[in-house]
Amino acid sequence: MKFDSFDTRHYQTLPVQDGYGEWAATYEATVLDVMDKRLLARLTMVNWPDAARAADLGCGTGRTGAWLKTSGVGAVDGIDLTAEMLEQAQAKAVYQRLERGDVVATGFDAGAYDLVVNCLVDEHLPNLDGLYREARRLLRPGGKFVLVGYHPHFLMLGIAAHFDRENGTSVALESYVHLTSDHIAAGHAAGFELMEMIEGLIDEDWVKAKPNWVERYWNHPVTFAMVWG
Ligand SMILES: C[S@@+](CC[C@H](N)C(=O)[O-])C[C@H]1O[C@@H](n2cnc3c(N)ncnc32)[C@H](O)[C@@H]1O
DSSP, X not given: OBGGGGOSSOOEEEOXXXXXXXXXXXXXHHSOHHHHHHHHHHOSSOOGGGOSEEEEETOTTSHHHHHHHHTTOOEEEEEESOHHHHHHHHHHTOXXXXXXXXXXXXXXXTTOEEEEEEESOGGGSSOSHHHHHHHHHHEEEXXXXXXXXXXXXXXXXXXXXXXXXTTSOEEEEOOBOOOHHHHHHHHHHTTOOEXXXXXXXXXXXXXXXXXXXXXXXXXXXXXXXXXXX
């Protein structure tokens, strides 16, 4: 489902590569760890040091890869569409292999990974089937796919991923709403079973970063994490 019909802010919207190409310079200073890292740390079905080899699909600036390495994951390969994001990932030196390309067709070796991670990317994909299929292809039998997403509920409240230009204008990234049932269907079609799902709410941790959101969005789910195996 396209995001447009839910949009309440009507910011100028850019295609993914243009948008992240521009946002790359300020991305790390603005993206909030409560969105994703807090959820990754809460997952109980993944013992991170068990993963000798991981693929980070939509690795961006390497935030996720850096978190994985700190959490004990062995070698991490990364792929992303946006050159400007990849430049920063390269500079972090946390990836063994880093490629520019699409998460649905990585070109990485089949069955080579203990863990595949996709963090804050799926809302930019028009449909989920290709992502889940590619994750399944990359994983060895028994490997796990961890997906952290921006919550469909929050998108339906009318707020897409966006950033502010220096002149103060806000710019949104092209987005799609995928219901939880869409994830379940795509995961099952790819041969996965859902092992764990958690949701992150607008709570006291968010208040520190977004005081304005508290009154309107308190306890609304804003992100989610799934473990597939
Ligand atoms: C919000 S950032 C997330 C980056 C990183 N995972 C993180 O959590 O900081 C979304 C990233 O997804 C990438 N992306 C979006 N669609 C993609 C696709 N089809 N294939 C590869 N990368 C994609 C963008 O270029 C961007 O770097």
